Amino acid sequence: MNKTFLLLLISLLFISCKSNTDSKGPPNIILILTDDQGWGDLGFNGNKDLQTPNIDKIAESGVKFDRFFVSPVCSPTRAEILTGRHHVRTGVYDVSLGGERININEETMADLFKSSGYKTAVYGKWHNGMQAPYHPNSRGFDEFYGFCSGHWGNYFNPVLEKNGELVKGSGFITDDLTNHGIEFIKKNKDNPFLLYMPFNTPHSPMQVPDKYWDRFKNIDLTQKGTLSKTPDDKYSGINNKDENHSKAALAMSENIDWNVGRIIKTLKSLKIFENTIIIYLSDNGPNGHRWNGGMKGIKGSTDEGGTRSPMIISWKGNIPEGKQVNKIASAIDLLPTLIDLTGIKSKPNNKLDGLSLRQLIYQEDISWPDRYIYSYWRGELSLRSQEFRLDNKNRLYKMKEDPNQLKNVSTSYKETFDVMTEAKIKWENELLINIKTKDKRAFMIGHPDLKNTQIPARDAKSNGLIKRSNYYPNCSYMTNWVNIDDFITWDAEVAEDGKFEVIVYYTCAKDALGSEIELSFSDSNISKRITKFHNPKEYGRENDRSQRIESYVKDFIPLKMGTIDLKKGKGTLMLKGLKMAGKELIDFRLLMLKRI
Numbered sequence: 001m002n003k004t005f006l007l008l009l010i011s012l013l014f015i016s017c018k019s020n021t022d023s024k025g026p027p028n029i030i031l032i033l034t035d036d037q038g039w040g041d042l043g044f045n046g047n048k049d050l051q052t053p054n055i056d057k058i059a060e061s062g063v064k065f066d067r068f069f070v071s072p073v074c075s076p077t078r079a080e081i082l083t084g085r086h087h088v089r090t091g092v093y094d095v096s097l098g099g100e101r102i103n104i105n106e107e108t109m110a111d112l113f114k115s116s117g118y119k120t121a122v123y124g125k126w127h128n129g130m131q132a133p134y135h136p137n138s139r140g141f142d143e144f145y146g147f148c149s150g151h152w153g154n155y156f157n158p159v160l161e162k163n164g165e166l167v168k169g170s171g172f173i174t175d176d177l178t179n180h181g182i183e184f185i186k187k188n189k190d191n192p193f194l195l196y197m198p199f200n201t202p203h204s205p206m207q208v209p210d211k212y213w214d215r216f217k218n219i220d221l222t223q224k225g226t227l228s229k230t231p232d233d234k235y236s237g238i239n240n241k242d243e244n245h246s247k248a249a250l251a252m253s254e255n256i257d258w259n260v261g262r263i264i265k266t267l268k269s270l271k272i273f274e275n276t277i278i279i280y281l282s283d284n285g286p287n288g289h290r291w292n293g294g295m296k297g298i299k300g301s302t303d304e305g306g307t308r309s310p311m312i313i314s315w316k317g318n319i320p321e322g323k324q325v326n327k328i329a330s331a332i333d334l335l336p337t338l339i340d341l342t343g344i345k346s347k348p349n350n351k352l353d354g355l356s357l358r359q360l361i362y363q364e365d366i367s368w369p370d371r372y373i374y375s376y377w378r379g380e381l382s383l384r385s386q387e388f389r390l391d392n393k394n395r396l397y398k399m400k401e402d403p404n405q406l407k408n409v410s411t412s413y414k415e416t417f418d419v420m421t422e423a424k425i426k427w428e429n430e431l432l433i434n435i436k437t438k439d440k441r442a443f444m445i446g447h448p449d450l451k452n453t454q455i456p457a458r459d460a461k462s463n464g465l466i467k468r469s470n471y472y473p474n475c476s477y478m479t480n481w482v483n484i485d486d487f488i489t490w491d492a493e494v495a496e497d498g499k500f501e502v503i504v505y506y507t508c509a510k511d512a513l514g515s516e517i518e519l520s521f522s523d524s525n526i527s528k529r530i531t532k533f534h535n536p537k538e539y540g541r542e543n544d545r546s547q548r549i550e551s552y553v554k555d556f557i558p559l560k561m562g563t564i565d566l567k568k569g570k571g572t573l574m575l576k577g578l579k580m581a582g583k584e585l586i587d588f589r590l591l592m593l594k595r596i
């Protein structure tokens with residue numbers, strides 16, 4: 001029996017196995033997305049300093065895409081996974097201040113699968129909009145537990161959100177998110193479900209339980225980040241953080257692996273493992289110069305190391321086991337692939353940019369045309385073909401031979417260089433118009449999809465001497481309110497007329513008692529005197545394994561201001577002081593508006 005015929009027979013058998021699952025009903029989907037985990041932070045990709053046996057087993061039992069690419073940072077990748085479209089089409093152009101939101105005319109993966117009868121849930125870091133209609137509960141997800149910001153400041157018993165309500169988390173955040181995922185699986189074992197698990201680790205702050213940290217704290221890592229020979233580039237160079245940062249990232253990766261193992265164990269115990277598609281990937285390159293297979297670039301870079309992600313798809317008994325696909329693929333391909341594999345009838349209204357990877361999964365030696373994968377972030381654009389990368393500065397590299405992008409071969413491959421340069425210009429002209437236009441989307445209040453509207457300090461504009469607790473806004477608060485004439489504003493839009501209970505989450509010193517604040521929008525306003533002081537210290541440093549760059553956190557208390565009557569329309573939402581009794585007014589974290 002010749003090899004070609006044997007491979008064809010194997011492919012037909014796997015396709016036949018897939019059709020046999022029809023009697024079990026549509027397959028479940030579990031999509032696990034990690035945060036700032038590099039291609040090299042897993043055992044199956046060659047990292048010898050950590051152990052990830054559960055994730056490695058998924059790779060062994062499924063198909064590994066060895067050249068899989070995502071965006072250089074968090075929210076763009078999430079948008080591409082959820083929509084199957086380039087993030088610049090979807091309205092996502094930043095990671096905070098509203099630029100992380102997916103436009104409301106975009107359908108999400110959850111919209112499509114929910115309309116096909118799937119139960120849907122997301123547990124973890126959303127990072128594609130906080131207020132409805134950008135909130136996960138208004139993007140097709142029945143259940144949400146986690147946080148909507150780009151990062152969180154505390155991983156142990158943190159304040160989180162459950163379907164719009166603030167709640168207290170239980171234990172280490174990744175373990176807690178997994179607990180919720182497991183309960184969702186148990187609850188829906190007899191229904192087809194889509195479970196999206198966007199873990200927020202190993203994103204900083206570098207916090208991880210002792211049982212994982214203790215294995216790394218006193219060892220010397222054998223594999224370390226490489227030194228690039230192009231110091232002019234923003235994202236190259238030696239490890240610019242202490243080694244504890246790398247150790248903590250690996251410890252957090254081992255914690256992720258343990259939680260993945262818990263999910264697999266649950267599926268097997270419920271006898272639904274063989275009817276569940278599992279996808280595992282990361283949202284961008286590593287958040288530090290640790291070992292990453294010798295590739296140039298880290299998170300934020302449009303080079304190879306900033307955009308190459310681990311990616312596994314496993315469906316026990318229904319797709320090949322232990323297969324490696326070397327053809328390039330991208331985050332935009334996941335939605336069309338899942339539509340194709342599951343056979344759902346719902347079809348997207350918008351044209352998808354991605355391709356179904358079904359043929360690459362099932363077949364061997366297929367005719368698969370070369371393509372370009374575009375990596376864009378904050379004015380930098382690079383193109384990846386199967387063999388080459390044209391970087392942001394129009395330097396051409398042969399990637400298999402030169403993953404660290406040291407030898408510019410643009411003169412040796414002039415025709416390739418010209419064609420890729422032309423494609424780059426065309427993409428810029430056709431797609432970047434979407435983000436060069438000023439963002440006119442206001443922060444929505446009182447959308448009917450959700451009872452509660454959170455308006456965080458993250459999205460606010462400070463005026464006067466008020467400043468953020470940190471340069472990175474996602475988990476920051478407003479402080480230094482030392483001038484009664486200073487104020488905080490948001491560009492807001494009330495979706496429908498209504499009455500809203502107003503709650504301000506604040507801290508203040510004892511001498512601020514008797515101060516008064518006012519919230520106003522258009523012709524409506526409400527004021528309240530501060531009668532309780534709460535002046536806690538920041539915390540987080542005691543749990544950090546490496547010094548963080550983001551804000552430390554503290555506990556804020558609610559001030560119930562009363563009820564405000566808001567009319568539909570756009571305007572400026574303003575929080576200001578009417579009276580200041582002490583040296584400072586308040587520190588501000590969050591405004592909650594509850595529709596009555």
